[in-house]
Amino acid sequence: MATYTHGHAESVLRSHRSRTAENSAGYLLGRLHAGQSLLDIGSGPGTITADLARIVAPGPLTALEATDEAIALTKAELDAQGIDATYVVGDVHDLDLPSRTYDVTHAHQVLQHLVDPVSALREMGRVTRPGGVIAVRDADYAAFTWWPLIPALDEWLDLYRRLARHNGAEPDAGRRLLSWARAADLQILQASSTNWTYATPTDRRWWGGLWAERITDSAIADQATALEWADRADLERIADGWREWADHPDGWFMVPSGELIAAP
Structure with a gap:
């Protein structure tokens, strides 16, 4: 299992709590129904x-x-919403779960953090019932696009991708989902992509603010300084770049994700 590069700082959780089925799993919704x-x-x-x-x-x-x-x-979160669940702590590379159990096996922004995404997909296929689906969605960092061009954001992207790969992960996962699923011997049902886009003043303040915070006060910052790939001045300069982008009236940022639905 790879090290989770982001960690669980509040800036990370604030981003993740914005995710919904509508904005993060729309490609899957048409295949879901009651009783699965x-x-x-x-x-x-x-x-x-x-x-x-x-x-x-x-x-x-x-x-x-x-x-x-x-x-x-x-x-x-599920307790707060009154939703019952079974909770499992485990390794997706080696699931301690019975075969052919689930109608839907879902993972959002997970494969990009794994040492061996192919074996993880193979395990997801193993625990999915015949007729069921495996659904995965992952960002592709190398395809992130923004305007205006701010050198500190190029520095940020290079640093993050280096850290992720140092941790045994693949940050440019979105483009690889199809090849990983084929290597896992899954049946491909659908391959697609969608974007998160931040362009309004409110969205820019939110997205730029959380990344300015994340680059200076999270596991990312801790790893970068421990490896001596950046010092505090470097991280503050990158954070200032994020704030500069967020304040710019032309600011625009696109986060593309690859999506895949497969069958065992």
């Missing part, structure tokens, strides 16, 4: 999980995370 059993891998703060659970209710929900800390975040 759902496994959500990498459930995190649980906002997508809760939305999906309501769609498949009364079908059973299982949420899986890599650590006790992370699964506690899921449980807190």
